[in-house]
Amino acid sequence: MRPTFAAIAIVVVALAGAGLNTAAQTPSQDPPLAVPPVSMLRGGELGELLEIYVPLPDEELQRRLEVARNLSLTTDNEIAHMQRLATMGRGRIDILDEEIATTKVRRDVAKKTNDPAFAELEGTLARQEAEAKYLSKILKAMNADTERAKSENESAIAWSKALELEQKVALRFLELSNGTPTGAEIEDYRSNLKVMLEAQRDVASSNRDRSEMRRKLADARLQQLKAFGTLSK
Numbered sequence: 001m002r003p004t005f006a007a008i009a010i011v012v013v014a015l016a017g018a019g020l021n022t023a024a025q026t027p028s029q030d031p032p033l034a035v036p037p038v039s040m041l042r043g044g045e046l047g048e049l050l051e052i053y054v055p056l057p058d059e060e061l062q063r064r065l066e067v068a069r070n071l072s073l074t075t076d077n078e079i080a081h082m083q084r085l086a087t088m089g090r091g092r093i094d095i096l097d098e099e100i101a102t103t104k105v106r107r108d109v110a111k112k113t114n115d116p117a118f119a120e121l122e123g124t125l126a127r128q129e130a131e132a133k134y135l136s137k138i139l140k141a142m143n144a145d146t147e148r149a150k151s152e153n154e155s156a157i158a159w160s161k162a163l164e165l166e167q168k169v170a171l172r173f174l175e176l177s178n179g180t181p182t183g184a185e186i187e188d189y190r191s192n193l194k195v196m197l198e199a200q201r202d203v204a205s206s207n208r209d210r211s212e213m214r215r216k217l218a219d220a221r222l223q224q225l226k227a228f229g230t231l232s233k
Contacts, residue, residue: 045186046176046181046186049186049189049190049193050173050176050177052193053169053173053193053196053197054173055166055169055170055173055174056166056170058167058170061163061166061167061170062167064159064163065160065163065164065167068156068159068160068163069156069160071152071153071156071159072153072156072157072160075149075150075152075153075156076153078145078149079146079149079150079153082142082145082146082149083146085142086139086142086143086146089135089138089139089142090139092135093132093135093136093139096128096131096132096135097132099128100125100128100129100132103121103124103125103128104125106121107121107122107125130227130230130231131231133227133230133231134224134227134228134230134231136227137220137223137224137226137227137228138224140220140223140224141217141220141221141223141224143220144213144216144217144219144220144221145217145220147213147216147217148210148213148214148216148217150213151206151209151210151212151213152210152213154206154209155203155206155207155209155210158199158202158203158206159203159206161199162196162199162200162202162203165192165195165196165199166196166200168192168196169189169192169193169196172188172189172192173189176189
């Protein structure tokens with residue numbers, strides 16, 4: 001009996017299914033070797049190093065350096081001037097202290113002897129003591145101003161140093177950018193850059209100190225103004 005078309009179809013389908021199962025059981029090929037990741041350093045080590053700091057134009061660096069040096073000279077003169085004024089202020093306070101001591105003795109004597117001058121001496125003593133208090137506030141403000149000037153002087157010196165270092169780094173930056181530097185030259189630039197950045201950090205710290213000195217000066221002058229209000233009454 002010849003096989004029917006339907007029977008042949010069933011056999012073909014069965015054989016095809018068996019082939020698929022065999023293929024599924026065949027071990028897969030080894031996975032491809034991993035490709036090393038691409039470096040994130042776009043310009044290589046030197047390119048990344050040069051992106052840490054991009055120098056200002058030389059003219060701007062020189063302008064800032066001149067400003068810093070002038071500020072240093074100005075604050076030097078301020079310090080000397082304030083110290084002279086403080087010396088004069090202490091001399092006035094010493095004289096007034098002697099006058100107050102003399103007035104107290106005269107007042108005490110007048111009180112014991114029922115001298116009519118007692119009331120006048122009381123008024124004189126009150127005025128002298130108010131003046132002494134006011135002068136002490138002036139002296140305190142002078143001292144605060146001197147400390148403010150010293151802080152600004154230190155800040156100006158630190159700024160000058162940082163700018164001088166920056167000029168040096170900027171020059172090396174251009175040399176590295178336009179040439180083919182050796183490893184030693186790159187390391188020298190890295191070292192100079194580190195010193196410059198540390199100097200800039202010191203400038204930022206000195207600026208915070210300067211702001212604190214200015215606050216103390218403002219407080220001292222407010223106290224001086226308050227004492228003057230008492231003096232004028």
